[in-house]
Amino acid sequence: MPRSETSLFPPFGVTVDLVVLTVREHALSALTIRRGEPPFQGAWALPGGFVREGEGLEAAAARELAEETGLDRLPVHLEQLATFGDPGRDPRMRVVSVAYLVLAPDLPAPRPGGDAAGARWSSVGELLGDGGRLAFDHARILEDGVERARSKIEYSSLAAAFCPEEFTVGELRRVYESVWGVALDPRNFHRKVTGTPDFLVPTGGTTTRQGGRPAQLFRRGSAEKLNPPMLRPEA
């Protein structure tokens, strides 16, 4: 809430950074781009960019997402994550970055857009492990995004955002197992999700794409909260 002060307000650059998560090959993965320019030239970073004049924060995040993935109407979840503004987090100038969290189904290979020299999915384990060297404070931002996703699928129906439009109970369970890194009992999981009203809507179809007995296909239901929550084993 600004109030006029004797000195002029200091000007800041404002950017949005995106933590775009998906589940690929049984691993929680994040979208990264290779920086084409200094600082951190050649390093991997989260996608993002400056907020434009007259542009809202969420609109800026959606625009950057479309630019980086090359897709326009994505079936994704987008929410604000947190804001990072330590002095010195960008060596060039004072920049405040509003981070957004995006949960997406396994997407086609990313098409680098804008001024990025490359784009790829990497498992968050690699990105945050010893080998990972993300530019700026992006490791910290990614950590926060992963933690948010891990805790939020406990008590919301958000895990379905990682699944394609139609999915099976087993596929949804593998999302939980990948994000949490644990094994869940398939039978109790099935009862839990099918027993929660308005969580899953059967489409009538079935599939055998996972092998074994044909599984029913579902769409996301209208329920947004999962009550009682899915319990995460201690791991």
Next chain:
Amino acid sequence: MPRSETSLFPPFGVTVDLVVLTVREHALSALTIRRGEPPFQGAWALPGGFVREGEGLEAAAARELAEETGLDRLPVHLEQLATFGDPGRDPRMRVVSVAYLVLAPDLPAPRPGGDAAGARWSSVGELLGDGGRLAFDHARILEDGVERARSKIEYSSLAAAFCPEEFTVGELRRVYESVWGVALDPRNFHRKVTGTPDFLVPTGGTTTRQGGRPAQLFRRGSAEKLNPPMLRPEA
């Protein structure tokens, strides 16, 4: 994550706004200040102000809090809430505001500091009801802060941040009842909080300040998460 672009980045003002909550007279209340200058001169608003050059966001929030309350070392909880940056949210210029949530015990009467013309506590019911007319988009920010507080005391030990250093189980229960606006069973509540390991640490003392049989005094324990969570009646 900034990248150089052909056009210069647009400069933004960056502020912090504070949602300072406490429980007074059985009502969840927020700290507001009366604006001494336009725009919204004379209107009530959340405390806040510009982030200074070279100052971190959380540091700016802590500074503003100290300035507005006149107290320095407060036994409070402070966490980032969300960031609001719609174009036009401030009529003078483009401003992005990082909101912080503060939970405090019932404090001495606020001392207006800085350029505020007054400061007071008001129940959030009044502030957000028909009569409430907060400046800027502060009603929206306050709503988000209240919702965060309401949901967070479910699964964390944060409710104790509303209590003085030493408190009774009954006082803690009244915090939950005030924040949620429901009645809880005193007996089951007692069992729940005293049965959660490291949530409450008995100090050995007792008090009769609430009348009736003397109650044990406790301090906050080291546990930060409440598992299983406190269940909020549907209300």
Next chain:
DNA sequence: CCAAAAGTGTTCAATGTACACCCATGA
């Protein structure tokens, strides 16, 4: 004595957990 708040015990229902078991497909 009575009112008020603290604290304990007990019972019942709901829910999670573990696991035996059957089903329907592809190879």
Next chain:
DNA sequence: TCATGGGTGTACATTGAACACTTTTGG
């Protein structure tokens, strides 16, 4: 036929909900 994943039934332990009851103060 067998392996694989889908799906149901059931017994047991844990937890929350409701509430009767005792304890210890102040007025």
